[in-house]
Amino acid sequence: MSIRLRFAVACAGVVLVLGGLALTGVYLVVQQSLAYRTGLITPRYIVVDGYRGFERFDDIYEVARERVMQVRAVYERDTLANVRTVGALLLLAATGGGFALGWRAAGWVLRPVAAVTETARRVAQSHDLTERIGYEGPKDELRELTGVFDTMLGRLARSFDGQRRFVANASHELRTPLTINRTLVDVAVRRPDATDDVKRLGESLLLVNARHERLIDGLLALTEGEQTVLDRRPFDLTDVAEHVLDQATEEAAEHEVVIHRLLDAAPTVGEAVLVERLVQNLVENAIRHNHPKGELWVTTRQRSEQVELVVANTGLQVPSYEIETIFEPFRRLHGDRLHSDRGSGLGLSIVRVIAEAHGGTVIARPREEGGLTITVELPVSLGAVDLA
Numbered sequence: 001m002s003i004r005l006r007f008a009v010a011c012a013g014v015v016l017v018l019g020g021l022a023l024t025g026v027y028l029v030v031q032q033s034l035a036y037r038t039g040l041i042t043p044r045y046i047v048v049d050g051y052r053g054f055e056r057f058d059d060i061y062e063v064a065r066e067r068v069m070q071v072r073a074v075y076e077r078d079t080l081a082n083v084r085t086v087g088a089l090l091l092l093a094a095t096g097g098g099f100a101l102g103w104r105a106a107g108w109v110l111r112p113v114a115a116v117t118e119t120a121r122r123v124a125q126s127h128d129l130t131e132r133i134g135y136e137g138p139k140d141e142l143r144e145l146t147g148v149f150d151t152m153l154g155r156l157a158r159s160f161d162g163q164r165r166f167v168a169n170a171s172h173e174l175r176t177p178l179t180i181n182r183t184l185v186d187v188a189v190r191r192p193d194a195t196d197d198v199k200r201l202g203e204s205l206l207l208v209n210a211r212h213e214r215l216i217d218g219l220l221a222l223t224e225g226e227q228t229v230l231d232r233r234p235f236d237l238t239d240v241a242e243h244v245l246d247q248a249t250e251e252a253a254e255h256e257v258v259i260h261r262l263l264d265a266a267p268t269v270g271e272a273v274l275v276e277r278l279v280q281n282l283v284e285n286a287i288r289h290n291h292p293k294g295e296l297w298v299t300t301r302q303r304s305e306q307v308e309l310v311v312a313n314t315g316l317q318v319p320s321y322e323i324e325t326i327f328e329p330f331r332r333l334h335g336d337r338l339h340s341d342r343g344s345g346l347g348l349s350i351v352r353v354i355a356e357a358h359g360g361t362v363i364a365r366p367r368e369e370g371g372l373t374i375t376v377e378l379p380v381s382l383g384a385v386d387l388a
Contacts, residue, residue, distance in 0.1 A: 003110065007102050011098045012095050015094050019090075026083065027080065034080070115135075116142070129157035133149060174216050181205070185205045232270050235269075238264065244276060258293075259295075262297065263299070265302060266302050266380075268358075268381055274358075277350065285348065289315050298310070299312075306378060311373075317366070361376075362376050
């Protein structure tokens with residue numbers, strides 16, 4: 001039961017117990033008052049019809065006395081029954097009233113808690129750790145609790161900001177030596193006197209260097225995507241998808257993957273550059289984890305208050321229990337860690353982070369024929385809803 005319901009039930013229980021004790025006391029008092037007392041003085045004679053009297057112990061006297069005792073017993077029984085019935089009804093009514101008053105009182109007492117809960121829910125949904133509850137009520141247990149919660153949010157915000165800054169700074173610092181290494185290796189390979197062994201070694205080093213550069217770019221994108229997008233601007237998801245697919249045509253041809261486009265208007269809001277990275281990661285993942293002469297389907301459409309991007313591809317069978325793990329950083333399907341041309345294992349992690357930063361969701365499902373179907377849902381542009 002909720003706190004409010006428990007409080008109302010407790011109030012009703014108190015009224016029921018106290019009312020039951022009071023009713024029992026009244027019943028005993030009435031019963032004692034109506035009880036026949038043998039010590040009372042019995043009259044010496046009775047008068048019938050106002051003119052004839054009968055002495056005590058006379059047969060007619062005893063018959064009249066017995067009749068009076070019967071009437072008195074009936075009166076006592078009916079009176080006690082009325083006390084029980086009316087008292088029980090009043091007790092039930094008082095219990096119901098106690099429950100109603102307890103419910104209203106609990107709602108009044110818990111009203112600040114509801115406001116605090118709504119603020120905490122908004123903070124959790126928006127992923128904005130800079131917002132605070134800021135409860136301004138009396139100095140009581142609730143204010144102390146909200147103060148502790150605000151302090152915890154502050155510490156979490158500082159911790160996450162420090163982590164993001166560390167990853168961003170480390171990625172930027174690592175990018176410079178990798179660029180220098182790539183230049184030096186490229187110069188060494190292109191020298192006229194370079195032997196075949198040096199060229200092969202240089203090509204291997206360039207591949208490793210490119211993989212490290214993709215890893216650093218992925219970490220930077222992951223860090224940027226974890227921040228909630230505050231500057232939301234309208235754009236069409238279809239334009240982004242077309243641009244990404246045009247760039248991926250050459251890579252798809254190298255992998256012998258056929259691309260099918262089913263692009264309808266999908267107006268949304270957010271950071272177009274980040275959404276482009278989201279689409280790019282999905283398309284590259286679908287191409288690189290496909291098989292030769294495979295197929296890739298990219299669909300954009302609008303559904304009521306959201307737009308959808310659906311990327312489906314052929315490929316190896318994906319067990320349903322591995323679906324959730326593919327969104328974890330550095331996780332690869334089928335334990336493929338040897339092929340550097342298949343990415344760093346951050347692609348789908350970046351997709352989920354960017355989608356959540358835009359208030360969207362990502363759902364992946366395995367295809368029966370092999371491969372994956374990944375659906376990204378993003379909020380629709382308000383202007384599109386008004387026009388519709």
